[in-house]
Amino acid sequence: MQKLVFLGIGSNNSDILDAVMEINAVTPTYEVLGYVTRNGKPVNKGGLKHMGDFDAVRALPEDVQITGFTFGPGSYQAWPGTVAGLGLPRERFATIVHPHAFVSPQSTVGRGSVILAGTTVGAFVTIGDHVIVLQNVGLSHDDVIGDYSCLTVGVSFSGSVRVGRNCFLGTNSTIIGATIGEGSMVGAGTLIRHDVPAGEVWVGNPGRYLRKV
Numbered sequence: 001m002q003k004l005v006f007l008g009i010g011s012n013n014s015d016i017l018d019a020v021m022e023i024n025a026v027t028p029t030y031e032v033l034g035y036v037t038r039n040g041k042p043v044n045k046g047g048l049k050h051m052g053d054f055d056a057v058r059a060l061p062e063d064v065q066i067t068g069f070t071f072g073p074g075s076y077q078a079w080p081g082t083v084a085g086l087g088l089p090r091e092r093f094a095t096i097v098h099p100h101a102f103v104s105p106q107s108t109v110g111r112g113s114v115i116l117a118g119t120t121v122g123a124f125v126t127i128g129d130h131v132i133v134l135q136n137v138g139l140s141h142d143d144v145i146g147d148y149s150c151l152t153v154g155v156s157f158s159g160s161v162r163v164g165r166n167c168f169l170g171t172n173s174t175i176i177g178a179t180i181g182e183g184s185m186v187g188a189g190t191l192i193r194h195d196v197p198a199g200e201v202w203v204g205n206p207g208r209y210l211r212k213v
Helices: 012-026 054-059 076-086
Strands: 002-007 030-037 050-053 064-067 200-203 208-212
Touching (some): 002 012, 002 054
Parallel strands (some): 002 064
16 A cells, blocks of 8 residues: 655645545555645644644655645645655655546656546646646647646646646636646636737636736
């Protein structure tokens, strides 16, 4: 059994915990030891053991892997620095794929990434490290998702979409043959048919520039 500790609990981490439990129901794979919180305070969710603050993961044995995401649309840009601050090698981060998601065997999913239930990942898709793909996302052939990006519920891609590093794509947004520049945000329900430059917020149908991130 692979030992596992969560960075945070509640919110999307509750969904990731559900995925881990579903994986274990199919094939016992993970032993969840507990969770840590950014401020070191326990949270009454999930029924797991609280193990201290984020710094505590540095003292964990090397056979313990880490999972979890603690950001939202207002704070996603800080996540790369949070992960880097843990000082852990890439292989210490678990890759979690819900058993009710489909990932083509011709596609790749990076370390520390999570794919939740109902998502379909088509052929020759590349998903980077520390990417979270929430429920019911549809990725078509040859899409590329950069490290530290978040695809929220119901996001849909046509083929050959490119998403840069550390982007946030809102619920039910649709990207058709476009590139989303590094650090950008796409609002919920937005239809993107043209490239989005780095560091911008786009909203609406059709998508239009709103402001800088």
